[in-house]
Amino acid sequence: MNTLPEAERHELTADDGVPLQLTRYQGGAKGPVLLVHGAGVWSGMFMLPTVKENFVQYLVRQGYDTWLLDWRASVELPLRQFTLDDAARYDMPAAVRRMREVTKADSVQAVVHCAGSAAFFMSMAAGYLPDVRSVVASQVALHHIVPPATQLKAMLRLPETLDVALDYLSPDEDPQNPVWQAAFGKFADLLSHECDSTVCHRLTFMYGHLYRHARLNRETHERLDEQFGPCNMLTFRHLAQMARAGHAVAFDYGKEENRRRYGNAKPPSYLRPEHLRRPITFLSGEQNGTYMPASTELTYEWLREENGADGYQRKVLEGYGHLDTFMGSTAARDTYPVIVESLEGMA
Numbered sequence: 056m057n058t059l060p061e062a063e064r065h066e067l068t069a070d071d072g073v074p075l076q077l078t079r080y081q082g083g084a085k086g087p088v089l090l091v092h093g094a095g096v097w098s099g100m101f102m103l104p105t106v107k108e109n110f111v112q113y114l115v116r117q118g119y120d121t122w123l124l125d126w127r128a129s130v131e132l133p134l135r136q137f138t139l140d141d142a143a144r145y146d147m148p149a150a151v152r153r154m155r156e157v158t159k160a161d162s163v164q165a166v167v168h169c170a171g172s173a174a175f176f177m178s179m180a181a182g183y184l185p186d187v188r189s190v191v192a193s194q195v196a197l198h199h200i201v202p203p204a205t206q207l208k209a210m211l212r213l214p215e216t217l218d219v220a221l222d223y224l225s226p227d228e229d230p231q232n233p234v235w236q237a238a239f240g241k242f243a244d245l246l247s248h249e250c251d252s253t254v255c256h257r258l259t260f261m262y263g264h265l266y267r268h269a270r271l272n273r274e275t276h277e278r279l280d281e282q283f284g285p286c287n288m289l290t291f292r293h294l295a296q297m298a299r300a301g302h303a304v305a306f307d308y309g310k311e312e313n314r315r316r317y318g319n320a321k322p323p324s325y326l327r328p329e330h331l332r333r334p335i336t337f338l339s340g341e342q343n344g345t346y347m348p349a350s351t352e353l354t355y356e357w358l359r360e361e362n363g364a365d366g367y368q369r370k371v372l373e374g375y376g377h378l379d380t381f382m383g384s385t386a387a388r389d390t391y392p393v394i395v396e397s398l399e400g401m402a
């Protein structure tokens with residue numbers, strides 16, 4: 056494993072009081088670049104101990120001042136119920152502000168993944184992040200196109216149904232709810248046969264296929280429980296609403312509450328292009344089983360239509376799925392260079 060500069064930890068508070076964490080690895084003068092993880096994981100997804108060179112080591116070696124955000128979805132922070140609207144409004148601006156305060160940089164770059172990317176794009180579209188100069192969006196941005204099995208769960212209102220009895224779903228062993236977790240494991244084992252890991256099978260039930268097995272080395276697959284943890288039901292409900300709508304919308308509280316909050320029976324859309332005039336590179340794994348590649352294609356095409364083609368790029372990562380983009384054993388050879396090339400091109 057390559058050596059990293061000593062980690063610099065920054066505790067910060069989102070604008071609604073939720074505690075967040077930034078971890079900085081000062082690799083040089085490039086960036087500063089913010090990394091935003093997905094839901095049900097933590098910033099550790101960018102610095103796996105089980106691959107030869109992880110994404111943070113790669114960025115540092117390339118001279119990037121690298122900042123990892125643990126936002127309110129992080130499994131390293133206390134579990135809470137939240138919508139992606141909350142994260143968009145309160146977490147992302149607070150993180151960028153702190154980075155700018157510490158580095159004195161006028162603007163930052165960002166690499167954002169999955170639900171973290173969804174929330175980051177909602178934040179940008181709403182005008183909260185004018186000081187982000189360019190972004191690499193991994194797998195999803197403002198359009199949410201999911202595989203048929205996920206769409207079926209969303210149409211059946213599965214997250215809403217489970218929310219009556221459960222606060223969260225978790226892939227790991229859960230000492231607080233051992234009976235439920237064992238039953239969930241048995242059920243998930245019945246549905247998946249790719250391997251003999253119940254953690255892996257629960258993950259597939261929760262998110263669809265997160266990675267192509269052939270892309271993960273054995274140790275990474277055996278130690279998945281170190282990366283993943285509980286995801287709260289309110290976030291699942293919001294993600295399911297967006298999957299049904301096909302694009303980013305504010306949380307649907309029901310007609311009456313929507314009218315009170317939004318002045319309209321329907322929650323507002325985030326498809327507002329005016330704040331998205333900045334260089335953006337969209338990346339999709341060709342074989343993504345969590346968010347279909349059409350997700351980034353639609354946002355990319357929509358932005359080109361609305362704002363003109365300048366500055367927008369889209370790349371499809373051949374032979375890759377969703378999370379193996381960062382966690383794959385050969386990602387340092389196949390996908391990290393594509394991300395860094397995009398950052399440099401938009402520097």
Ligand SMILES: [Zn+2]
Pocket residue numbers: 249250251252255256268276
């Ligand atoms: Zn597996």
